[in-house]
Amino acid sequence: MRVLHVITGLAAGGAEQQLLLTIRHLPPGIECEVATLTNPGSVAAALRAEGVRVHELGMRGNRDLAVLPRLTALIRRGRYDVVHTHLYRAGLYGRLAARLAGVRVVLATEHSLHAGTIEGRTVGAGVKSLYLVAERLGSTTVAVSQRVAGTLCDWGVPEQRVAVLPNGIEAHRFTPAGRLRDLQRARMRAELGFAPGDFVVGAVGRLVPGKRFDVLVQALRELSPKVRLLVVGDGPERARLAAAAGERAVFTGERSDVPALLTAMDVLAAPSTEETFGLAVLEGLAAGLPILHSGCPALEELPAEAAPGARKLPSVAGAYRAAVFDLATRPPTAVPPRPAAVAHYDIVRTAARLGALYQRLREGRRPSPAGRES
Structure with a gap:
């Protein structure tokens, strides 16, 4: 054919x-x-x-x-x-x-x-x-x-x-747990300039107003300096967002090694309310990350137990600030098993x-x- x-x-x-x-x-x-x-x-x-x-x-x-x-x-x-x-x-x-x-x-x-x-x-x-x-x-x-x-x-x-x-998503490209992930995480965090004690909030996507990454920048201002922001992607909003976030944020631009970059993160945040699917959220789940999102049809069309590590929030800075604070102050836990949503997609x-x-x-x-x- x-x-x-x-x-x-x-x-x-x-x-x-x-x-x-x-x-x-x-x-x-x-x-x-x-x-x-x-x-x-x-x-x-x-x-x-x-x-x-x-x-x-x-x-x-x-x-x-x-x-x-x-x-x-x-x-x-x-x-x-x-x-x-x-x-x-x-x-x-x-x-x-x-x-x-x-x-x-x-x-x-x-x-x-x-x-x-x-x-x-x-x-x-x-x-x-x-x-x-x-x-x-x-x-x-x-x-x-x-x-x-x-x-x-x-x-x-x-x-x-x-x-x-x-x-x-190509689920096999993401390493959710194990020694290989730990090594990749240490290498990537050092490359990006994160300290061992930093808590890294990650975001992946095109830098346009609809993605609402400004919500994360605003939330960052009210959190400990040890909470950092890693934004993967490019677009017309990059300069404005980078200026507002200052030195606490790293903007990588367009990258082809997203699976490796995800290992540097402690949580993936997706504050957009205009998604028609939600690929970045699924990639975060495949990498073993907890997820904070404001609209992911891919998950909303599955039972809640298909992605227990995902939490839906209002797309406002206060909600993300509170959720990140909660995650950053919890004792470290093991990376959870890969959720059913990953295999489904x-x-x-x-x-x-x-x-x-x-x-x-x-x-x-x-x-x-x-x-x-x-």
């Missing part, structure tokens, strides 16, 4: 990284190529390093219609069985190009959709109407959580056209389910009535 993934860009981001992991773990017999409309970045390089062919289409802006015939011609030449789009712009152009090229199985993954926003941008009536027109050009829209599926249905996408298929499992969905759509069958892939 030949699959072309069409994505808006391939800089480091949640959807882009998820595409890389998914392709890496799809079942044998599925051959993937990737077309990026614009901005080939670090994920394009990583895909190529793994032998995946990446096509750069050189789109110059949202209204660069010249990309459409180029993409259509690429799809015709490639004789793909499936075209799978990711992110809003790629969904518009990719689904139309696939239909013009005669591809029968066309699907899109919706990574970041809320009632009034898509990918962090406010949605007006015109954008919403265009989205729904493009959606009808596909076979199925994949939602990464039940929350996203509900939003799609609220927007007017028929329930029978929606499949819920969650994101996944292992990328090997979710990629296998995506492969099954491709096959089902090729055979002309719809997703299950409940919208979930089994």
Whole structure:
């Protein structure tokens, strides 16, 4: 089976990284190529390093219609069985190009959709109407959580056209306990400049207002100087957050060694209330960390016992200050066993389910009535 993934860009981001992991773990017999409309970045390089062919289409802006015939011609030449789009712009152009090229199985993954926003941008009536027109050009829209599926249905996408298929993490890359983790932790903390007695609050994600990392910076001001902040990621808010946090915070920028960086942390904090899945929270759980979060659909859609080390808080500085103080003043405890949520969202499992969905759509069958892939 030949699959072309069409994505808006391939800089480091949640959807882009998820595409890389998914392709890496799809079942044998599925051959993937990737077309990026614009901005080939670090994920394009990583895909190529793994032998995946990446096509750069050189789109110059949202209204660069010249990309459409180029993409259509690429799809015709490639004789793909499936075209799978990711992110809003790629969904518009990719689904139309696939239909013009005669591809029968066309699907899109919706990574970041809320009632009034898509990918962090406010949605007006015109954008919403265009989205729904493009959606009808596909076979199925994949939602990464039940929350996203509900939003799609609220927007007017028929329930029978929606499949819920969650994101996944490479669980084997995270070392939750043992001597190897202890050695890695000591090395990483020394590299980052943390003292042995420091209590490190970690955060991972793009530095944009919606992630609400300012809540952690505010909480830090009211805690002991021994409580430090480690922020992994980059974005337009970095300079402002770093200036507000001062010397007690370390901002690493974009890094590819997140599993190693997690070992330097004592707790992972995720104060965003706008998540559509919550990958960073799951990675923290896989690394054996206690979790403080303000919204993680991936966990909220599982029983509480699937992640006993996770605690949901209001996204305000006072709540995080109190919770961090409680953790920092407790006696040290052993790293707990890996929770069930980690195995549930292992990328090997979710990629296998995506492969099954491709096959089902090729055979002309719809997703299950409940919208979930089994």
